[in-house]
Amino acid sequence: MKNILPLTAVALLLAGCVSAPEARAPARQTAPIERKAASFPPRPTPAPIAGLEGVLGKDANAIKRLFGEPRLDVVEVYGRKLQFVGKPCILDAFLYPERKGGREVVTYVDARRSDGTAVDRVACIDALQRR
Numbered sequence: 001m002k003n004i005l006p007l008t009a010v011a012l013l014l015a016g017c018v019s020a021p022e023a024r025a026p027a028r029q030t031a032p033i034e035r036k037a038a039s040f041p042p043r044p045t046p047a048p049i050a051g052l053e054g055v056l057g058k059d060a061n062a063i064k065r066l067f068g069e070p071r072l073d074v075v076e077v078y079g080r081k082l083q084f085v086g087k088p089c090i091l092d093a094f095l096y097p098e099r100k101g102g103r104e105v106v107t108y109v110d111a112r113r114s115d116g117t118a119v120d121r122v123a124c125i126d127a128l129q130r131r
Contacts, residue, residue, distance in 0.1 A: 052121060063084075063095075079097070081094050089124035090124075094107060094109070094110075095107065
């Protein structure tokens with residue numbers, strides 16, 4: 001009997017810590033979410049940089065006429081990368097469609113040395129065109 005009294009007191013104290021469940025408003029029906037198929041990503045807008053206008057906006061054939069056959073021609077999900085290599089630098093030209101189903105044009109170029117050091121893009125374009 002002596003053991004029951006302390007246990008009863010502890011049980012009552014713990015029962016006081018329990019709160020009543022919250023009253024919830026009835027759940028409202030929400031309109032079904034319309035999911036669209038994966039959309040075509042927006043075409044990056046070429047940044048107007050002096051010296052790049054001879055490359056930006058050109059299609060693959062025009063770029064090949066400028067620099068010759070690319071060392072790499074990588075087709076990606078939404079675009080393409082052409083890589084041109086010369087002694088002074090490596091130039092990557094990234095082509096994306098103008099619009100869904102449209103022709104691919106250069107929207108960005110990147111230039112570097114063979115060791116990975118960044119090179120001025122305009123200087124690389126000029127050097128590769130002179131060869």
